[in-house]
Amino acid sequence: MKNYLAEAWDxxxxxxxxxxxxxxxxxxxxxxxxxxxxxxxxxxRKLVTAxxxxxxxxxxxxxxxxxxxxxxxxxxELDKNRGRAMLRIQSGAYSEINRRASRKWAWFRGVWxxxxxxxxxRVGYYMSLRLxxxxxxxxxxxxxxxxxxxxxxxxPQRGRTEYTVKGLEDIVTVLVGMGLVRTSLMFEETAVFRSxxxxxxxxxxxxxxxxxxxxxAAGLQMRMVETLDERGLWNEISPRLAExxxxxxxxxxxxxxxxxxxxxxxxxKSTVEYRWKKLEAFLAExxxxxxxxx
Numbered sequence: 001m002k003n004y005l006a007e008a009w010d011x012x013x014x015x016x017x018x019x020x021x022x023x024x025x026x027x028x029x030x031x032x033x034x035x036x037x038x039x040x041x042x043x044x045r046k047l048v049t050a051x052x053x054x055x056x057x058x059x060x061x062x063x064x065x066x067x068x069x070x071x072x073x074x075x076x077e078l079d080k081n082r083g084r085a086m087l088r089i090q091s092g093a094y095s096e097i098n099r100r101a102s103r104k105w106a107w108f109r110g111v112w113x114x115x116x117x118x119x120x121x122r123v124g125y126y127m128s129l130r131l132x133x134x135x136x137x138x139x140x141x142x143x144x145x146x147x148x149x150x151x152x153x154x155x156p157q158r159g160r161t162e163y164t165v166k167g168l169e170d171i172v173t174v175l176v177g178m179g180l181v182r183t184s185l186m187f188e189e190t191a192v193f194r195s196x197x198x199x200x201x202x203x204x205x206x207x208x209x210x211x212x213x214x215x216x217a218a219g220l221q222m223r224m225v226e227t228l229d230e231r232g233l234w235n236e237i238s239p240r241l242a243e244x245x246x247x248x249x250x251x252x253x254x255x256x257x258x259x260x261x262x263x264x265x266x267x268x269k270s271t272v273e274y275r276w277k278k279l280e281a282f283l284a285e286x287x288x289x290x291x292x293x294x
Contacts, residue, residue, distance in 0.1 A: 008183040017059040019106035026110020040094040050085030068093040
């Protein structure tokens with residue numbers, strides 16, 4: 001199976017920038033931040049997040065960048081060995097950007113990029129977002145999901161609120177809303193693959209079970225035929241029962257349905273099964289009589 005999660009983050013990184021301020025606002029709403037004089041350091045342990053933020057910054061006008069990054073020196077620090085990045089933003093600009101969200105899905109995309117994940121376990125699929133404390137933040141995110149008909153569960157998780165979206169349809173709705181169309185198609189492809197694999201496994205298991213039942217029934221019927229031979233009972237049963245018994249001896253691995261087609265007058269599987277039950281009852285009665293005589 002493809003590495004769908006890696007491809008999802010690759011698509012996220014390379015999405016066209018449509019509303020840089022709103023998406024930046026989404027990132028800044030959820031990423032850890034620490035004041036440092038005139039600057040605020042925004043920390044992330046996802047290098048893909050840092051690269052996406054730099055792409056957003058690059059889309060801003062030169063004037064906007066001067067407002068965001070004055071007097072902060074080197075505004076980006078990458079530590080690939082530790083897998084983290086620090087973006088320094090001017091304090092006033094940080095507060096201003098953090099309030100912006102002119103397009104809901106652009107803001108949501110930033111939130112998801114900062115604290116979201118996709119999961120493809122062996123069974124099912126789910127998307128999670130771990131939000132830091134903040135009633136306003138949770139209300140905004142819940143409103144976006146509700147307006148799109150998406151249901152999400154929420155639970156406290158280590159000082160944060162974890163929102164979880166389950167079910168293929170809801171996840172695809174969120175992915176398309178964020179612009180991750182290719183990823184949504186990959187998830188649907190995975191669903192089709194899993195469905196087909198599940199159906200194939202079910203059919204295989206069913207076939208195995210049927211084969212086992214056929215072998216077990218054939219073995220029991222062969223022992224009944226042997227009893228007829230040993231006790232010389234062929235003349236005491238009806239021609240129809242005798243015919244089906246002889247057919248079993250000649251075709252020990254045939255199914256009941258196949259036996260019915262072998263007979264001189266073809267009959268259904270249920271008719272063959274009925275005849276075997278009559279023969280079984282006859283032999284049981286003979287055995288009882290023999291026991292009484294003994």
